[in-house]
Amino acid sequence: MLPAEDQPATTRRRDAAATRQLLLDAARRRFARNGYAATTVREIADQAGVNVALISRYFVSKEGLFEACLMGAADELDRVVQKDYSIDAVAASMARHLAGPSADWQAQQVLMLLRSSGDEQADRIRHAKLRFLAERMATAGGWYPGHPEEETLLLRAQVALAAALGLAILRTSAVLEPLASADQEALTEPLRAVMGALLTPQA
Amino acid sequence: MLPAEDQPATTRRRDAAATRQLLLDAARRRFARNGYAATTVREIADQAGVNVALISRYFVSKEGLFEACLMGAADELDRVVQKDYSIDAVAASMARHLAGPSADWQAQQVLMLLRSSGDEQADRIRHAKLRFLAERMATAGGWYPGHPEEETLLLRAQVALAAALGLAILRTSAVLEPLASADQEALTEPLRAVMGALLTPQA
DNA sequence: GAACCAAGTCAACGATTGTTTACGTCACAT
DNA sequence: ATGTGACGTAAACAATCGTTGACTTGGTTC
Numbered sequence: 473m474l475p476a477e478d479q480p481a482t483t484r485r486r487d488a489a490a491t492r493q494l495l496l497d498a499a500r501r502r503f504a505r506n507g508y509a510a511t512t513v514r515e516i517a518d519q520a521g522v523n524v525a526l527i528s529r530y531f532v533s534k535e536g537l538f539e540a541c542l543m544g545a546a547d548e549l550d551r552v553v554q555k556d557y558s559i560d561a562v563a564a565s566m567a568r569h570l571a572g573p574s575a576d577w578q579a580q581q582v583l584m585l586l587r588s589s590g591d592e593q594a595d596r597i598r599h600a601k602l603r604f605l606a607e608r609m610a611t612a613g614g615w616y617p618g619h620p621e622e623e624t625l626l627l628r629a630q631v632a633l634a635a636a637l638g639l640a641i642l643r644t645s646a647v648l649e650p651l652a653s654a655d656q657e658a659l660t661e662p663l664r665a666v667m668g669a670l671l672t673p674q675a
Numbered sequence: 676m677l678p679a680e681d682q683p684a685t686t687r688r689r690d691a692a693a694t695r696q697l698l699l700d701a702a703r704r705r706f707a708r709n710g711y712a713a714t715t716v717r718e719i720a721d722q723a724g725v726n727v728a729l730i731s732r733y734f735v736s737k738e739g740l741f742e743a744c745l746m747g748a749a750d751e752l753d754r755v756v757q758k759d760y761s762i763d764a765v766a767a768s769m770a771r772h773l774a775g776p777s778a779d780w781q782a783q784q785v786l787m788l789l790r791s792s793g794d795e796q797a798d799r800i801r802h803a804k805l806r807f808l809a810e811r812m813a814t815a816g817g818w819y820p821g822h823p824e825e826e827t828l829l830l831r832a833q834v835a836l837a838a839a840l841g842l843a844i845l846r847t848s849a850v851l852e853p854l855a856s857a858d859q860e861a862l863t864e865p866l867r868a869v870m871g872a873l874l875t876p877q878a
Numbered sequence: 879g880a881a882c883c884a885a886g887t888c889a890a891c892g893a894t895t896g897t898t899t900a901c902g903t904c905a906c907a908t
Numbered sequence: 909a910t911g912t913g914a915c916g917t918a919a920a921c922a923a924t925c926g927t928t929g930a931c932t933t934g935g936t937t938c
Contacts, residue, residue, distance in 0.1 A: 507712060588848060606851065627853050631865040634844070635838035637845070638842070641840065646788075647802070648806065651830055658830065662873055665831070665872040670869065
């Protein structure tokens with residue numbers, strides 16, 4: 473239960489920022505995999521090796537902890553699709569975040585976009601980030617505000633985003649093989665096919 | 676199912692099969708939209724307009740009710756992808772089930788495939804159905820057991836399935852516009868693009 | 879060393895969860 | 909009409925949930 477405690481005589485315990493981070497990591501893992509309602513604060517605290525009461529102390533409430541996880545994920549996900557990405561670059565980035573090195577950690581951030589606590593503010597953050605990601609992906613396909621086919625391009629980008637999100641779920645929640653254990657390389661090709669088919673500007 | 680239909684002020688209550696169905700419908704709606712853990716048996720009973728205790732009577736437990744919903748959905752979903760469907764037919768069927776007439780009801784069945792109660796047997800049913808759907812979709816792309824590129828084709832079909840499932844989530848859980856209110860016609864085109872790109876046999 | 883305060887612990891709170899038990903009540907066969 | 913059994917109701921059960929307040933511990937500062 474206790475995390476690696478290999479600092480013999482120095483710090484490690486009694487460090488507010490460190491335990492806060494332990495709680496965030498444990499909570500994100502649980503929230504991403506099992507959802508908000510199915511996750512108990514005692515589970516989180518145990519996994520973090522920390523007392524339950526510290527959740528209320530550092531994050532006010534379970535919802536506060538969830539929101540903190542979501543905001544952290546939202547910040548991190550800005551890096552998934554850069555402004556100047558090509559369509560292939562979008563596909564490559566998706567594959568890297570879903571199956572690359574440190575994929576567990578990255579996939580958790582992605583899954584947070586699909587978890588809801590019922591809290592309005594958290595839902596707003598989630599919704600805004602999904603919308604942002606879709607627009608970034610649409611941009612790779614020539615979309616811009618005021619484009620003559622603005623809505624169609626955005627719709628197609630949202631379908632592409634849906635594919636990536638559904639992929640994250642099928643790999644973790646359900647464990648569909650061979651998808652679940654497909655590595656980054658194996659995932660890049662079909663993702664490139666999807667992104668190309670959906671985002672490539674029509675003739 | 677058999678007895679007198681709509682007596683205005685008299686019967687209607689005291690019909691075991693009917694209330695059982697009321698519970699199933701209410702439960703499927705809640706489970707599909709909010710997940711298993713976030714749904715309480717009292718919510719279900721209230722929405723069905725029946726007493727809470729009847730859940731235990733007719734379905735043994737909350738998990739029993741969930742499993743009944745899932746099995747019903749699994750049976751229904753066999754119709755989504757028929758054996759002899761072409762790639763375009765798969766896309767059309769997906770669009771019809773997600774946005775066609777009676778889409779609410781159909782989409783709920785789809786979402787049940789993504790909801791987990793933690794129960795092993797339910798998870799097996801869910802997993803088997805997902806695998807079945809992916810194989811059916813792969814079949815539309817020329818896949819068959821023993822195919823030289825069997826794993827690759829199946830992987831691509833699973834990505835296609837992920838796209839359809841992700842679409843169901845983004846339309847209901849998150850409510851991303853214009854995707855959420857896109858009708859069947861508007862959804863057919865991008866879905867055809869996805870299915871075509873993923874399932875079409877390579878040169 | 880004493881004082882002080884943040885960090886962490888412990889036990890309990892009220893509320894809500896799924897489930898059960900004992901009790902009404904309506905339909906139907908005799 | 910009258911039991912009789914299935915259908916439905918109401919109240920309560922134990923367990924668990926998130927949260928709180930009083931307490932102890934350990935590090936830092938005079």
